[in-house]
Amino acid sequence: MQNPDLFPHIVTVGLTGLLVRFADRLTDPANRAALAFRAAVDAESWPGVEETSSSLCATYLRFDPLHLPHAVLQARLHGLLAGQDWYTAAAPQGRRFWRIPTVFGGDLAPQLAEAAALAGQSEAEAIAVLTNARPRVLTLGFAPGQPYLGELPEGWNIPRQSALTPQVPAGALVVAVRQFVLFANASPTGWRHVGQTAFRCFRPEAADPFPLRAGDEVAFYAITPEEYDNIRKTDPLGGGASTEPIR
Known part of the structure; x- marks a missing residue:
């Protein structure tokens, strides 16, 4: 308080x-x-x-x-x-719960092992913690529709990097200071790239261009690189489904 x-x-x-x-x-x-x-x-x-x-x-x-x-x-x-x-105060009405398919680690998200080590976990333990979390969209910022989500368990109070990664792709799931950021656009970042989604946070062609709203909750569930490729090829929105409302 x-x-x-x-x-x-x-x-x-x-x-x-x-x-x-x-x-x-x-x-x-x-x-x-x-x-x-x-x-x-x-x-x-x-x-x-x-x-x-x-x-x-x-x-x-x-x-x-x-x-x-x-x-x-x-x-x-x-x-x-x-x-x-x-x-x-009670949470606002109309919030939604999203489930977003995510590849953790490997070539698509190469900093999972580094982030897990900073959190004192193995890669498998890290994936279990990150997929069991249900972080809230704390705010949107930095780029159109881009969510900051949290807070993760205390062990994930890991620092940002001391240098920038030159670029992560759109849909990158990065982590630092007990928060996720899901990147709306390709961008440099000082946060560690632990997961990769095909989810589109910014949809300028839609009547509501920002699918995620502050207050929504999200779960990132693990999929294979092959499933990720299939989503990219067949789903123009990049996967992800929501239910409404949540309390």
Whole structure:
């Protein structure tokens, strides 16, 4: 639990943004608070609020200050914050559980052994832990639709690399600091590449281009390289199935 004298608090972001911060670092209660508070703001449907989003431990609002002055919006936010303990708020409705097929290790994900060793596990033990986890989408960021997921067991509080991997492909599952990132695009990274999926996190041709949403939960289940090749050839969405809702 955060110090109540410090959090939550509201800070301005330029002329058109406000940020409601629930912590200065990721914790599970702070992330849950950010998700629940964003949902509550959306439910209010305040005229002048044009966009909301959530980060690891904050809720962001973009608004039109010509129609909704800063002072008015801040007063409304303070009132909403005072209405309950957001660190123990129920999870938002409409979250989904995804199962995403993943190749762990081998040529497609060459840093599994290194990551497992840092976590004090064999490759087989690491795969068991990572496939039994059900991490939450903490936030989307860095690239369109790209999820940060966590938190993994404490043993997976492994550091980032000291140097960048020049590029991992789209669909790469990487790990560090008790989190997964599922890459939306080919990109350099300092996180270790432990799994490879065909899942498309960004679908610009779709009405909803981001299939994963903050608050969703995900399980990555192990498949063979041959199964991965078949998914790539036959499924334009890259595998993955969801159920709705979850509690």
